[in-house]
Amino acid sequence: MTKLLPDGTSALEAVKTGDTIMVGGFGLIGAPLTLIDALTNKDVKDLTIISNNLGEKGKGLGILLGEKKIKKGIGSYFTSNRDVGDAYQRGEIELELLPQGTLSESIRAGGAGIGGYYTKTGVGTELAKNKEEREINGERYIFEQAIRANVALIRAWKADTLGNLVYYKTARNFNPVMATAADVVIAEVDEIVEPGELSPEEIVTPHLFVDGILLASKILTNEGVVSHG
């Protein structure tokens, strides 16, 4: 069996209207642009998108936002896309803002069977409003709940056909944690190799986390996003 999927449409078979979807990337860097494109073309809406940013204006998740398919965004830095603020002003989208460390830790917790955890981050700030506080060893912490999704769309550098993944430089970012925290995990990659070609010591995401892999056809370059393949 190979986990290789022929195209974006088959890769997104599991996605339904109303789903919660994690999308990897730090802005466009390490974002699964091919899968985002397929999601934009799919007839689904009311999506909750968990991603550090909602892309940039008209790029990446920014396109999905423009199509009004996002009901709610959960992230740490929506400021990177002005359209998000405008959509929020118009009441078209809900937003949940989390510190970046809390966002990544909550996703990790969701993938690792941890129900919730206490962090010092945000204690005493507006983002801690309505969050339970607890003192541990004399220091103030707030409770944060784990985050999971129906589907995670991630980007890696190379996959083997079993689904083992390695990443490329700072395009790694949220992708490995999101790979652990969704019912269905689809990875878009630059290259697919045979099992054994990735060193067992350097595989970052073991194949048990990955349900499907797709060759990327939208690539981030210094000149912007280009299509190929």
Next chain:
Amino acid sequence: MTKLLPDGTSALEAVKTGDTIMVGGFGLIGAPLTLIDALTNKDVKDLTIISNNLGEKGKGLGILLGEKKIKKGIGSYFTSNRDVGDAYQRGEIELELLPQGTLSESIRAGGAGIGGYYTKTGVGTELAKNKEEREINGERYIFEQAIRANVALIRAWKADTLGNLVYYKTARNFNPVMATAADVVIAEVDEIVEPGELSPEEIVTPHLFVDGILLASKILTNEGVVSHG
């Protein structure tokens, strides 16, 4: 600057009587045998040792136990060394038993600035006695507190002189998490290389976690522990 230490004595300079010390390894596999040997020879006692096992009878941490330097053991599987049970019966040692996943997760939490977390593991069992229980999304969880130590003694395969580490097969086990969770972290390794010789993508423990590195002179072989160098 290099973090290379000349011998076990200098590597353990930070260790004091009464300290809490993490020791890597799954039994003898991946245990820092050279550092354990140095610890056995050092004039300190009343140590709290955090390690999955307390070695084997007369081997690894088993030697330290024999020297009566351990006040308390925190681990998941003391059964691997019969001497532990005997010492416990004689009231010579305190023991805190944790599920293996809870042990590793609490150490990770300690290293990552997480005060505590909720796990399903152990709910409703004797090991959950006196532990706070909480329902999250309809499921029962128990609270576990983070664990930190004064000193962590770990074992890796290769280090560069900056202190970046990579590990070897299942000798990795607890070592990377312990590397994050102590005030002073000393790594014993088979080989020391120049910066740049380890791939940036495959470094498992970045150098900011590591305070000192030591070439191993006690090695686990198929024939048992041998000394060299």
Next chain:
Amino acid sequence: MANEIQESIARRAAKELNGPCVVNLGIGIPTLVAKYIDDEQVYFHTENGLLGVTDVDEENKDPNLVNAGKLPVGETIGASFFNSAESFGMIRGGHVDVAILGVLQMDQSGKIANWAVPGKNIMGVGGAMDLLVGAKKVIVTTTHTAKDGSSKLLKECTFPITSTRSVDMIITELAVFEVKEKKLELVELMPGATLDEVKEKTEAEFSIRLKEGAL
């Protein structure tokens, strides 16, 4: 080392593993299961940090490549190594499909006790509790009775339980039970075993729903 009783239990358990799936094997009889699997899409996970466990020849033994029982193993093509926290993240997080475990006792609701004996020091739990809460399916492989001849399938465990979760299936040298809604169902007699023998050696209550062709 392993006797025919143990081998027959392991052989039967192997039939439950149909790839693709990720399986964690406990110490003892569970470890024997691997050798009856020739489906290359059954991937073995060991909680000390390896996905892709396989057998190893005597001459290729590596002291730093072992399973959770600290026995030498090999690594398959496509294997990967990871640390203990990541490994238990996989287990607790529901990424392991099947755990096969040994037990000391089971009760008639399918709860097991496999980590401690009252009166003796409670000193080893390892990954048992994590596997019980995390694995999607848990199969118990065990001899039907303890060394003193007493049933291991009890109305209630007298040893401390490992989890409040019931296992999914119990395989002994006499019978196969499925656990449905916290009740035991006898679904299969093992070769040579009789219903009377199972009844005699089982303290726990169970219903009988022998599958067609299973007798």
Next chain:
Amino acid sequence: MANEIQESIARRAAKELNGPCVVNLGIGIPTLVAKYIDDEQVYFHTENGLLGVTDVDEENKDPNLVNAGKLPVGETIGASFFNSAESFGMIRGGHVDVAILGVLQMDQSGKIANWAVPGKNIMGVGGAMDLLVGAKKVIVTTTHTAKDGSSKLLKECTFPITSTRSVDMIITELAVFEVKEKKLELVELMPGATLDEVKEKTEAEFSIRLKEGAL
């Protein structure tokens, strides 16, 4: 791009970094600090997942190698990459020695506000709150006044604070303040600045303890 005021602040901040140390640089003036460092034991960490950030030439830009401001960077010899959860584990866990941050406002106890403006949508926080709770030392680099000429060093912040933790040092184009026991101490005047000017442009209360030779 950066003007002389910003450069002078960055140049002064660079003097605070003596290796070996691990430093996280925020967006804006903090990013400029790196170019004034020639101590190869000052290691730059960026929260999107790299320890060992360095400058990059125009021709070596890699679209997948960026800092937290999404600007192209390079990697040093001995650099390492890691995921976001690991990166913030380093930050919250106290493994980053120094964070240099920009601010919108500071109060006279050293608390800062740098992530939100009331009345505008609160839509970006990034790693600011994590760095405030985790970095061993926090240095603020900022212009002394806002664009409208009002002081950024206030008795109390009117914008939402980033953390209850006070920063350790504040560096502006006019002065350097240390924060001791939640009080500001003016310890240095920047070249060309006068005490009167600092007093005039600082709403926050501060004590004066100019270091020898600092005037």
